[in-house]
Amino acid sequence: MASGITLSGVFKRFGATEVIKGIDLAIEPGEFVVLVGPSGCGKSTLLNLVAGLETLTSGDIRIGAQVVNDVPPRDRDIAMVFQSYALYPTKSVRQNITFGMQTRHVPRDRQEAALDEFSRLLQIDGLLDRKPGQLSGGQRQRVAMGRALVRQPEVFLFDEPLSNLDAKLRIEMRTEIKKLHQRLGKTVVYVTHDQIEAMTLASRIAVMDNGHIRQFAQPHEIYEDPVDLFVAGFMGSPPMNMLPGKLARDGTARAVAVEGNGAPPILFPLPGRLAARLDEPDGHEVVLGLRPEAIFAAGTELPGPDRFVFERTVGVVEPTGPDTMLVFAIGPVEAIARVRPGDAPDPGTAFSFEVDMTKAKLFDAASGLALGARTGGR
Amino acid sequence: MRARRISGIVRPRGWTTTALRGLLFAVLGLFCLYYLVPLIVMVSTSLKSLDEIREGTLLSLPQSVTVDAWVKAWDAACVGVRCDGLKPFMWNSIAMAVPAVLLSTALGAVNGYALTKWRFPGADWIFALMLFGAFIPFQVILLPMARTLGLLGLAGTVPGLILVHTVYGLAFTTLFFRNFFIGVSDGILQAARIDGAGFFRIFAGIVLPMSVPAIVVTVIWQFTQIWNDFLFGVAFTVGDSNPVTVALNNVVNTSTGVKEYNVDMAAAILAGLPTMLVYVVAGAWFVRGLSAGAVKG
Amino acid sequence: MPVSSSSGFRPGQWLERRIPVLVVSPLFALSLFFVYGFILWTAYISFTRSGVMPVYDFDGLAQYERLWSTPRWYVAIRNLFVFSGLFIAISMAIGILLAILLDQRVRGEGLIRTIYLYPMALSFIVTGTVWKWILNPGLGIERLMREAGFESFRFDWLIDGDRAIYTLVIAGVWQSSGYAMALFLAGLRSVDDEVLKAAAIDGAGPWRTYTGIVLPILRPVFLSTVIILAHLAIKSFDLVVALTGGGPGYATDMPATFMYAFAFQRSELGVAAASATMMLATIVAIIVPYLYSELRQTGR
Ligand SMILES: Nc1ncnc2c1ncn2[C@@H]1O[C@H](COP(=O)(O)OP(=O)(O)O)[C@@H](O)[C@H]1O
Ligand SMILES: [Mg+2]
Numbered sequence: 009m010a011s012g013i014t015l016s017g018v019f020k021r022f023g024a025t026e027v028i029k030g031i032d033l034a035i036e037p038g039e040f041v042v043l044v045g046p047s048g049c050g051k052s053t054l055l056n057l058v059a060g061l062e063t064l065t066s067g068d069i070r071i072g073a074q075v076v077n078d079v080p081p082r083d084r085d086i087a088m089v090f091q092s093y094a095l096y097p098t099k100s101v102r103q104n105i106t107f108g109m110q111t112r113h114v115p116r117d118r119q120e121a122a123l124d125e126f127s128r129l130l131q132i133d134g135l136l137d138r139k140p141g142q143l144s145g146g147q148r149q150r151v152a153m154g155r156a157l158v159r160q161p162e163v164f165l166f167d168e169p170l171s172n173l174d175a176k177l178r179i180e181m182r183t184e185i186k187k188l189h190q191r192l193g194k195t196v197v198y199v200t201h202d203q204i205e206a207m208t209l210a211s212r213i214a215v216m217d218n219g220h221i222r223q224f225a226q227p228h229e230i231y232e233d234p235v236d237l238f239v240a241g242f243m244g245s246p247p248m249n250m251l252p253g254k255l256a257r258d259g260t261a262r263a264v265a266v267e268g269n270g271a272p273p274i275l276f277p278l279p280g281r282l283a284a285r286l287d288e289p290d291g292h293e294v295v296l297g298l299r300p301e302a303i304f305a306a307g308t309e310l311p312g313p314d315r316f317v318f319e320r321t322v323g324v325v326e327p328t329g330p331d332t333m334l335v336f337a338i339g340p341v342e343a344i345a346r347v348r349p350g351d352a353p354d355p356g357t358a359f360s361f362e363v364d365m366t367k368a369k370l371f372d373a374a375s376g377l378a379l380g381a382r383t384g385g386r
Numbered sequence: 387m388r389a390r391r392i393s394g395i396v397r398p399r400g401w402t403t404t405a406l407r408g409l410l411f412a413v414l415g416l417f418c419l420y421y422l423v424p425l426i427v428m429v430s431t432s433l434k435s436l437d438e439i440r441e442g443t444l445l446s447l448p449q450s451v452t453v454d455a456w457v458k459a460w461d462a463a464c465v466g467v468r469c470d471g472l473k474p475f476m477w478n479s480i481a482m483a484v485p486a487v488l489l490s491t492a493l494g495a496v497n498g499y500a501l502t503k504w505r506f507p508g509a510d511w512i513f514a515l516m517l518f519g520a521f522i523p524f525q526v527i528l529l530p531m532a533r534t535l536g537l538l539g540l541a542g543t544v545p546g547l548i549l550v551h552t553v554y555g556l557a558f559t560t561l562f563f564r565n566f567f568i569g570v571s572d573g574i575l576q577a578a579r580i581d582g583a584g585f586f587r588i589f590a591g592i593v594l595p596m597s598v599p600a601i602v603v604t605v606i607w608q609f610t611q612i613w614n615d616f617l618f619g620v621a622f623t624v625g626d627s628n629p630v631t632v633a634l635n636n637v638v639n640t641s642t643g644v645k646e647y648n649v650d651m652a653a654a655i656l657a658g659l660p661t662m663l664v665y666v667v668a669g670a671w672f673v674r675g676l677s678a679g680a681v682k683g
Numbered sequence: 684m685p686v687s688s689s690s691g692f693r694p695g696q697w698l699e700r701r702i703p704v705l706v707v708s709p710l711f712a713l714s715l716f717f718v719y720g721f722i723l724w725t726a727y728i729s730f731t732r733s734g735v736m737p738v739y740d741f742d743g744l745a746q747y748e749r750l751w752s753t754p755r756w757y758v759a760i761r762n763l764f765v766f767s768g769l770f771i772a773i774s775m776a777i778g779i780l781l782a783i784l785l786d787q788r789v790r791g792e793g794l795i796r797t798i799y800l801y802p803m804a805l806s807f808i809v810t811g812t813v814w815k816w817i818l819n820p821g822l823g824i825e826r827l828m829r830e831a832g833f834e835s836f837r838f839d840w841l842i843d844g845d846r847a848i849y850t851l852v853i854a855g856v857w858q859s860s861g862y863a864m865a866l867f868l869a870g871l872r873s874v875d876d877e878v879l880k881a882a883a884i885d886g887a888g889p890w891r892t893y894t895g896i897v898l899p900i901l902r903p904v905f906l907s908t909v910i911i912l913a914h915l916a917i918k919s920f921d922l923v924v925a926l927t928g929g930g931p932g933y934a935t936d937m938p939a940t941f942m943y944a945f946a947f948q949r950s951e952l953g954v955a956a957a958s959a960t961m962m963l964a965t966i967v968a969i970i971v972p973y974l975y976s977e978l979r980q981t982g983r
Contacts, residue, residue: 061880062394080396082886094877098899107895108885155881395883410784417781418798424813424857425801431816443827444817497710504703512711514974519718521970523918525942525959527721529728529952533737534721553717556710585702614806616921617939621947631808635925638812647816658809665804669797672804673865 010037010195011072011085011162013058018067020053027053029219031067035212040189040196044206045216046242051199054216055165058197060084071163082111084163087156091168093148095140095155101127102136105154112159122158130154146177157188166198170205182208203243207231215239233369237376240297240369246333249303249343251276251296252373255288262286264296264370266339274338279314279365285380286370294379297369300333300344305351306360314365322359325352334359432456432651439647455648459656463649465636466625472656474626475633479613479660482544482629486551487608493552494559494604499593501560502567503575504585513564520557527554528621535622542624550622551612558611559604566600567593603674610661610672630657722963729956737952746953755933756958759941762848766937767916769852770859774912775905777856778863783893785864786871796868799861807858811925814854815841844934847927851919851935854926859915863908870904871897910973917966938962 013035020028027050035041043051056062058069060081069076076084087108095104102123109119127133130150140148149169156164169185170178186209189196200206206213207227214224215238223235234240240248256265258275262283265273276296278286288294306317323342324335332352334345336359345361353359370379397403423445431439432455433448442449461471497516501509531550532541540546570593578588594601619629628636634657638650665672698705732742750756781799785792802810817823820839828836840846874897882892920939927935929944936944938958946955 056394056880059880059884060396061883063396078396078399080398081883086884088881088884090877090881092875092877094875094881096878096881096896096900098896098902107882107887111886111888111891155885395880410787410789414781414784414789414795417777418795421798421802421857421861424817427817428813439822443830444823445827493710496706500703500706506704509707512707515719516711516714517974518971519714521914521966521974522718522722523939523959523962523966525920525939525946526725526963527717528943528959529737529946529956530721530724531717553713556714557718560710584699585706610804614808616806616808616924617943620924621943631806631921634806634812635808638815638925639928647819647822650812651816654809654812658805661804661806662801665801666797669800673800 010193012037012039012070013163013195013197014068014070015054015058016068016070018054018057018069019065020050020057020062021065027219028057028065031219031221033214033221033224035195035197037195038193040186040198040209040211042206042210042213043197043199043216044201044203044213044242047201049216050219051201051216052167055088055167055197055199058163059086059088059165085161086163086165087159087161088165088167089152089156089169091171093140093152093172095148095151097140100137100139101132101143101151101154104140104151105136105158108155108159122160126154126158130157145173146181149173149177149181153185153188157192160192160194162194164194164196166196168200169198171200171202178205185209203245207243213243215242217242233378233381234297235378235381237295237297237371240371240378244299246300246344246346248369249298249300249338249341250371251298251339251341251343253294253296253339255286255290255292255294257290262290264294266296268339269337274318276363276368277314277316277365278368278370282368282370282380288372288379293373295371295373295376297371298343298363299367300346302364302367303343303345303361304364305345305347306362308348308351309362309364312364312366316363316365317360318363319358319360322353322355322357325355327352334361336361428651428655432459432648432655434648436644436646436648455646455652456656458646459637459649459652463637463646463653464640465628465633466640468625472630472633472637472653475628475630476656478544478623478627479630482547482551483609483612486548486555486612487605489548489552490555490559490608491601491604493556494561495563495594495597495601496589497556497560498563498567499589500585502564503570503572503588503593513560516557517561518557519554520561524554524617528617532622542622542627544623544627546622547618547627547629550618551615555608555611559608562604562607563597563600566597570596599671599674602668602671606664606668606671609664613661633657725956725963726960728952729960731953733952733956735950735952742953746957750954750957750961753954755936756938756941758933759936759938759958762935763917763937765848766851766855766919767913769849770855770916771909771912773852773856774860774863775908777860778867778908779898781860781864782867782871785868787889796865799864801861802858803862805858807919807921808925810854810858811922814850814857815926818850818853841927842931844931847931847935851922851926855916855919855922858922859912863912866904866908866911867901870901874900906973907977910969913969914966917962 013033015031015033018028018031019026031054043054045051053062057064060076060079064077071084071086096107099107105123105127106119109122123136124133127136130153132147132150132154135143135147135151140151143151149172152169166185170181173181182205198209210227212224213227213230215222215230217238223230223239230239230243234243237250241250251264251266253264253266253273253276256263256275258277261277263275263277265275267273320336320338322334322336326333326335327349331346332349334347334352335342336345337343371377372379427444430447431444433451433453434442435450435452435454438449459471460473462469463471465472465475501513535541535546535549538546540549574592575588578592583591614631615629616631616635619632620635623629623632634653637653727739728737729746730741730743731738732740732745785795789795818838818841820842823838825836825838828838840850878896878900879892882896887895918939919937920943923929923935923937923940929936929940938961942955942958942962945951945958
């Protein structure tokens with residue numbers, strides 16, 4: 009039923025500036041793929057290429073089995089929801105929703121039936137005779153969704169559909185979009201710069217940077233096993249702590265030596281399984297990546313393997329409710345630890361941190377690529 | 387003008403698309419001709435001798451190019467009884483346009499600034515009432531203006547015309563500056579006010595430097611309007627103090643002697659040259675003024 | 684009871700607070716005098732017996748009765764309707780057409796726009812002069828067509844009392860249609876790109892996109908363009924003087940030239956004032972509602 013989407017060797021240039029720099033991506037039928045990346049990295053451009061709103065410079069795009077490079081948007085069996093909603097300001101909600109069916113000469117009664125079904129589903133059936141200007145932001149968003157859903161295409165494209173909503177509505181709509189996808193089972197490509205949206209919605213996430221896809225994988229894998237420093241730093245909030253250091257030995261075991269500012273270096277012992285996959289010699293410059301939740305108050309978690317305790321002075325204490333963030337200096341950087349509110353000390357006091365080194369990530373300082381990764385490479 | 391960013395939509399290919407595209411360029415090209423032909427005719431006629439004009443057609447190019455008509459239009463054509471060409475009238479126009487443009491722009495800037503950034507009770511009403519002056523048919527003020535100029539001793543003089551253009555340009559210049567200042571955030575001005583800067587200090591130190599675009603648009607607009615004016619010129623000046631538009635009309639519409647079409651065309655080009663130059667050099671600003679003239683910025 | 688000294692009268696501060704008013708007042712006074720005062724004067728004169736010289740004793744509607752029993756005034760009014768109707772309609776049609784065509788990703792758009800718009804920089808006197816030459820019955824288009832083989836081609840509208848008014852339309856459209864194009868193009872470009880993308884996804888072709896979506900969005904631009912062109916048409920004086928001189932006879936007279944002729948050539952101030960007042964009333968009827976809605980829209 010749903011169609012997959014295949015991009016191979018896709019390039020896009022606007023004049024002299026290359027915006028999409030060679031992308032290969034295979035999206036399975038019925039999948040919910042989220043494109044995520046910093047603003048200006050080419051997400052919308054990529055989505056527009058899939059939609060046929062921009063013309064490819066080179067490469068191929070397939071929807072289902074058909075190469076659609078030269079197929080106009082109306083014949084690609086897609087629908088799209090835009091960040092600005094892009095409702096037709098002079099048309100009523102009803103006309104907005106049925107316009108796409110009118111241009112395709114869908115019979116009147118089928119139009120009415122579809123309008124009826126989806127306006128009820130989206131709870132906009134009371135607004136059909138209003139103009140977009142008379143709707144709230146949330147209502148407009150629903151109308152834009154209705155316009156996309158009503159034609160029941162094989163593929164849905166979303167370009168930051170929720171970023172103009174306030175936080176509460178955004179979470180609500182996020183859940184609704186997920187429900188709709190589960191119910192309709194169509195392929196979705198969803199652009200966002202919000203990593204929480206990406207994590208919660210996606211069956212797979214494609215992390216983009218500067219016209220490239222850095223990693224395309226399931227959300228937990230993106231989070232647990234980022235392929236490089238960019239992905240590691242982009243996903244997660246607060247972001248992963250990146251401690252620059254050198255490969256070293258602690259006795260015979262391998263470790264990472266993180267220079268203290270003048271103080272003697274701290275030796276973070278590497279877990280055996282990670283150490284076994286390392287080819288790099290001692291002294292190799294690396295970045296040790298520790299997520300805030302991998303650093304906690306010493307002795308507060310059940311004991312496990314590869315734990316490491318060190319002491320630091322707490323700089324800033326930031327309660328967020330469920331957790332409290334402790335900011336402290338380590339080497340040349342500031343690190344953040346996530347502790348339970350009850351374990352939080354006063355700022356300025358010395359504190360014992362415990363690190364779960366099984367969750368540590370190691371990156372090559374020069375190339376930024378993950379070291380000793382299970383999957384390896386891109 | 388902003389270029390369209392959405393231009394890459396994949397369109398169906400085929401001969402209809404190609405044909406339509408061809409038609410598109412054909413129509414655009416034809417209209418280019420429509421707008422350009424009068425200019426070409428004007429230039430080519432001005433470079434012909436009278437004999438050649440009588441023998442050829444509008445579109446035939448000059449066989450032996452001569453600038454006699456230009457020289458005559460500049461130096462010797464008869465305007466009424468006086469026969470020293472458009473030259474003195476060009477100077478009249480310059481002597482009238484430059485002060486009138488500067489005055490009306492300066493006053494409009496202060497006025498727009500006071501009305502938008504120091505909003506006092508009634509400011510909106512004052513603006514609306516003044517704005518109306520930009521839209522009245524000037525026929526309605528011709529008679530009293532002529533009498534007033536007479537009473538002031540300015541009848542038939544260039545300074546009189548400067549006064550007229552300044553007074554009736556004020557509505558437009560105020561409108562331009564108001565539209566510009568509305569878009570300027572009040573924050574900077576408030577900060578300056580808290581620092582103790584007054585009305586004129588803020589105007590000279592902060593507002594003017596950031597108003598360069600508005601000033602350019604206004605100056606270009608006012609210059610075009612004032613240079614091209616005919617009604618005030620013909621109503622309020624006589625003979626020697628005529629602006630060049632009036633002189634041109636007199637050259638073209640004299641009923642005495644042989645019609646010298648080449649001189650007419652050369653004179654028309656001369657009279658249109660200053661505003662054409664402004665347009666060619668600062669076309670984008672000119673367009674901005676045109677759409678600002680549509681009330682909204 | 685002691686009065687707080689801080690609320691005492693300080694001339695510097697008092698002046699400082701009133702500077703904006705002090706700056707605006709003389710300019711506003713100029714406007715009151717030169718616009719509203721003069722309008723009142725003209726309106727008053729239209730109710731007097733003024734002839735060569737203004738007289739100030741009230742004479743009721745006599746001048747209006749004279750005006751409306753002058754055949755020449757009817758010609759002027761009819762010409763104004765014919766001219767502005769055609770001028771506005773044709774300029775708008777050309778303006779929309781060219782704006783839409785230019786919106787189609789045209790190479791050299793900037794140059795083409797410059798060409799379409801340059802007549803707007805010219806004085807109507809220059810425009811009139813050129814077109815007078817092009818439309819010259821003996822040597823202009825007529826000669827051109829005859830040389831091209833159409834021996835019996837006749838084009839003498841300029842001296843044909845029934846047709847001369849159309850030559851004004853031809854020249855006026857030449858000068859102003861580029862302006863309409865520029866206003867529409869700016870309007871087209873202000874339409875949100877994403878709306879056009881949505882239309883493409885919804886399957887609307889170019890025709891449907893423009894007629895169904897874009898042009899309805901541009902309704903305010905239509906309105907303001909019509910108003911601006913109407914305003915140009917009602918004030919048209921220079922073009923008539925330069926191209927036809929109001930002739931042949933007074934066949935191409937318009938209210939603006941009518942007023943000028945009665946004021947400065949025939950010295951019938953009362954009739955001139957009455958005609959000027961009629962012109963003002965027409966413009967007020969068009970402009971004031973427009974200005975009112977525009978100013979309210981921009982929130983002031
Ligand atoms: N039509 C266009 N012409 C020129 N440059 C463009 C165009 N569209 C996008 N770009 C450029 O391409 C880059 C990527 O844009 P976009 O895909 O919108 O980024 P994102 O959606 O990830 O924020 C930006 O630098 C943008 O300026
Ligand atoms: Mg984007």
